[in-house]
Every structure is written in C-alpha cells, then in structure tokens.
Amino acid sequence: MYNEDRNFDTDQLLKEAFTSEPEFKLSENFTDLLVEKVEKRFAWAQYLREFLIYLSVLFGIMVVSAVLAFVWYNAKVDNWLSFLASNASLVIGINLLVVFVLFADRVLLRYFMYRASSE
C-alpha cells in the first residue's frame, strides 16, 4: 500500500525537472552554418549597397553634366527631347547595358567569387 510517510520530495523533483536541460539539441556545427549564412547575406547586402552608391554617383554626374550643358552651352530641351525620341531604343539599350555591366561587376561577380573562395 502507499505509505504517506515514505521519504520523497516532489518539490525538489519538480525543481530539478524545471531546471533540467530539455532533450532537444542543435547540431554541432550550428554556429558555423549560421555564421556562413549570415556572412553570405551580409556580403550580398554590402555589394548591393555599393552598386547603388555607384549608380547614384553616375546619375549625379549625368545630372550635373546636363545642368552645365544648359548653363554654359545654351543647350535646348527640345533638341534633346527630339534626339531621345528618335533614338529611344539606342538610348534605353545603352543605359540598360551600363547598369547591367555595373551590376555584374560590382555585385554578381564579386558575390560568386566570394562564394567560390569560401567553399
């Protein structure tokens, strides 16, 4: 029969159970995998940020050049617009090519080189 006087301490047992490590575990290389993942993301974000800075600088140079052309060389907006309208595909093509080359150079190639060196 159950004996009330039996020597046991459920409070102590509960305390031990509450403070015991649960059975689930993370893999041994959890930190390595995580740091590698974060490094890749950090590298990608960093390269992308640099690409956007380059793009902004290029755009800034173009704007300054246009302003100078209007101020010093009396450039006409109508002439520019007609040139752009008649050569639209060429202008868009060159711009896209420049942006792609810049993106490939500053982001894609650097990222793939980084990945290749880290693997």
Added chain:
Amino acid sequence: MNDAQLVKQVLNGNNHAFRFLVSKYQRLVMHVVGRIIQQEDELEDICQEVFIKVFKMLKRFRGDSKLSTWIATIAYNTAITHYRKQKRRGELSYSEQPNLILAEKDPGLNQKSIEKEEAKKYLMQLIESLPVNYRTVITLFHLEEFSYKEIEEITGMPEGTIKSYLSRARKLLKGKIEKVARLEQTNIFVDYV
C-alpha cells in the same frame, strides 16, 4: 566583453563577435524555440531564423533592456508565429487547458520500480505536454532564470498571468506525480530526498 561592446563589434562587421554572440545565446534561443515548437526537424531552421533576425535588427537595439531579454523576445515572437501557422494548418492540436492524459498513458510508467531519473524524465514529458504558454513561462522562469518583469517584456503576458501559469503548472505536475506514485504503489521516490 560586455553586451554593449559585443553589439558594437557585430555592427562593425566583426564575424568573430557574431560567432561569439551566437555561441553565448544559442542555448537560450534553443530552449525558448524548442519548448514552443517541439519539433526537432524545424528547431534548427527556426533558431537560424532567430539569429538572422537578431543580426538584421541589432542596430535597433538601444540597450534599454538586457541583450538576453531582447534576443529572447525575438526568439519567442518567431517561434510563436511558427506555432500559430502550424496550428492554422491543422498540424497541431491546440488547447489552452492542460491535458496530461497522453503522458498518463506512457507504458514506461507501468514498471513496478521507477528510478529517480525515470521519475524526472516522466515529469519532463509532462512539462512538454503542457499548453504552450505554461511551457514557455516555465522555461523562461526556471531554466533561463528571467524575472517576472523580463518575462512580461518577452511574452507580453501580464505579470499576474505569468504567476498564475507558473503556480497552476506546478500544482498540476505535483498532483500528477503524486497520483502516479500512489497508483503505482512503487518506491518511486524512496531514494529521493
């Protein structure tokens, strides 16, 4: 290195500092996430997600609370979001009320003599079968030794609710283990002082 220095180093792009941060807090994140999710196959992915969030949001950490509390908050929110998604998809049976019937049916308990370690193991199974809020506050309070105030900050539960969960969980588990000891008529706790 204190937490403020550690955060500064990580923000400066020091990979070793981030590695140190992960090593220092991975146990905390694993406990919080593990107790909520209870699925080993998803545990690692969610813990990774937590640390990636920590990395991304670290610049917003102002030091108003301890870094451990801040990380635990992210871990709790991430895990509870996953838990709710699972619940919505019907992958979990969810009840706010404690349901210890499953644990009661454990065949391992039918042995006549249960050693102290087995009794503890049984209790830990009972803890895992408690509702998610109970498991969370037990983990944060007993295992990670956060104060009521910190648990309130982490989970958003009022202090009174936290105390109530802790006390009810304790009472439930105590009643359960004593009942088992009576039913089994074993010397389950004979060596236990």
